[in-house]
Amino acid sequence: MIQQAKEVLETNWRGGFTVPTDKLYPFQWNWDSGFVALGWARLDLSRAIAELRSLFSGQWGNGLLPHIIFHSESEETYFPNFDFWNSQINPTAPEFPKSSGITQPAVHGFILEELHQLHPDSQELNELISELIPKICLYHSFLYEHRDPYNEGLIFTYHPWESGRDNSPVWDSALDSIVIKPGDIPSYSRRDTSIANSDERPTQDQYDRYVYLLELGKRHAYQGQSLYEETPFAIQDCMMNAILYKSNQSLLRLAEKFDYPQEEILTWVSRTKQSFNKKLWHDKMGCWVSYDLKRDGQIEEREIGGIIPVATDLASQDQVNRISDYLIRLKKRGFSLCPSYDVDSPKFDSKRYWRGPIWPHMNALIAEGLEAQGESELAKLIDRDTLQIVDEYGFFEYFDCQQDAGIKSGYGGDQFSWTASSIIRILERSQ
Numbered sequence: 001m002i003q004q005a006k007e008v009l010e011t012n013w014r015g016g017f018t019v020p021t022d023k024l025y026p027f028q029w030n031w032d033s034g035f036v037a038l039g040w041a042r043l044d045l046s047r048a049i050a051e052l053r054s055l056f057s058g059q060w061g062n063g064l065l066p067h068i069i070f071h072s073e074s075e076e077t078y079f080p081n082f083d084f085w086n087s088q089i090n091p092t093a094p095e096f097p098k099s100s101g102i103t104q105p106a107v108h109g110f111i112l113e114e115l116h117q118l119h120p121d122s123q124e125l126n127e128l129i130s131e132l133i134p135k136i137c138l139y140h141s142f143l144y145e146h147r148d149p150y151n152e153g154l155i156f157t158y159h160p161w162e163s164g165r166d167n168s169p170v171w172d173s174a175l176d177s178i179v180i181k182p183g184d185i186p187s188y189s190r191r192d193t194s195i196a197n198s199d200e201r202p203t204q205d206q207y208d209r210y211v212y213l214l215e216l217g218k219r220h221a222y223q224g225q226s227l228y229e230e231t232p233f234a235i236q237d238c239m240m241n242a243i244l245y246k247s248n249q250s251l252l253r254l255a256e257k258f259d260y261p262q263e264e265i266l267t268w269v270s271r272t273k274q275s276f277n278k279k280l281w282h283d284k285m286g287c288w289v290s291y292d293l294k295r296d297g298q299i300e301e302r303e304i305g306g307i308i309p310v311a312t313d314l315a316s317q318d319q320v321n322r323i324s325d326y327l328i329r330l331k332k333r334g335f336s337l338c339p340s341y342d343v344d345s346p347k348f349d350s351k352r353y354w355r356g357p358i359w360p361h362m363n364a365l366i367a368e369g370l371e372a373q374g375e376s377e378l379a380k381l382i383d384r385d386t387l388q389i390v391d392e393y394g395f396f397e398y399f400d401c402q403q404d405a406g407i408k409s410g411y412g413g414d415q416f417s418w419t420a421s422s423i424i425r426i427l428e429r430s431q
Contacts, residue, residue, distance in 0.1 A: 008420035017054040021413030028069040034107035035361045039421025058099045061092030063142030066099035090221040101222035102162045109247025146223050153271025156234045159213045163237045165354040167202035169347040170301045174233045175209045185211045238280045238288040239305030245272045246312045286322035302342040311369025320373045336385045339401040350400045357398040360422040383426045395419045
């Protein structure tokens with residue numbers, strides 16, 4: 001499997017960065033590259049370094065790290081392409097490479113720390129770390145300046161794509177509040193459903209609302225208080241904030257080793273610690289949830305984002321226990337771990353993107369977190385499920401969690417980079 005994973009990464013390597021998969025996603029994606037760097041670091045450190053350096057070549061002057069970097073302007077198989085985003089509407093966006101105008105989960109701090117743990121004596125990597133610490137801090141500073149209106153240490157997303165969980169039911173109520181009138185969105189043609197099955201992808205109604213929010217972002221140059229005031233979609237996502245906090249913790253340790261100022265990072269960590277559980281833990285459900293700032297309330301949906309905080313020290317032992325009990329109950333009921341959405345909800349869909357399927361990079365992150373929290377047996381169970389499903393169906397983007405349903409294949413893109421990277425990490429950890 002390690003050899004197969006290596007071949008996937010080699011196939012998707014583009015001489016400086018790795019595409020998620022050959023046809024469906026032909027550019028460089030933000031958090032994909034972070035996870036992919038962890039795989040490359042175990043095969044070829046120079047490629048992991050090039051991956052991150054290439055990603056940060058698209059960082060804006062104001063700190064935003066876009067969710068897509070369009071290194072090629074001739075590729076026309078993807079929508080929305082660079083011209084639709086028109087990122088140059090913001091004067092701090094670089095002329096080249098072109099990019100999108102939104103971001104994704106801020107994994108880069110903890111990714112960088114893991115690379116350092118793997119290769120502590122690499123001069124080339126140490127140079128990259130010294131180069132990237134200030135850039136990651138600038139990125140985090142942008143998030144807190146433009147996405148934390150109440151200085152809580154909790155950022156909001158104004159577009160579902162930023163969360164990485166594009167069509168999760170978590171966003172349904174906020175998206176449903178958007179009434180699209182004639183002229184609100186331009187004419188466009190999707191490309192994803194010509195490559196992947198439409199019943200595995202977001203619906204057309206959802207896509208119209210994604211485009212509506214994209215157009216809203218353009219009107220506000222993708223930043224600022226004015227965007228928060230106008231957007232109908234402003235959600236403090238528990239997963240995005242847990243990942244940002246995890247990266248801040250890693251930045252603190254790296255800053256100490258590389259003699260970088262820590263005061264600002266300490267402020268971010270302190271604010272998040274004060275707010276996170278108070279605002280995002282749902283005691284009755286026994287998991288973390290996201291918070292809708294526009295409707296001033298928790299979003300009571302059980303989904304994978306509400307599990308990810310076990311990978312941080314934000315989780316108490318009682319919270320870890322309750323999450324573990326939930327996963328064990330799912331396993332006893334015959335589900336493969338970890339479904340991306342509540343299997344008991346009428347919104348559950350075991351094959352449609354983030355509404356139920358399993359995602360290997362999420363499983364790897366959850367298993368690592370549980371192992372660090374002392375739940376090693378459960379972590380091994382998640383690892384085994386991930387290895388088994390990839391071994392059986394191949395290196396797809398995501399997979400059905402109902403393995404007794406006559407499933408013949410994985411879903412989404414095949415030969416998927418973060419799946420390959422996740423398998424490499426899981427196998428190394430299990431040895």
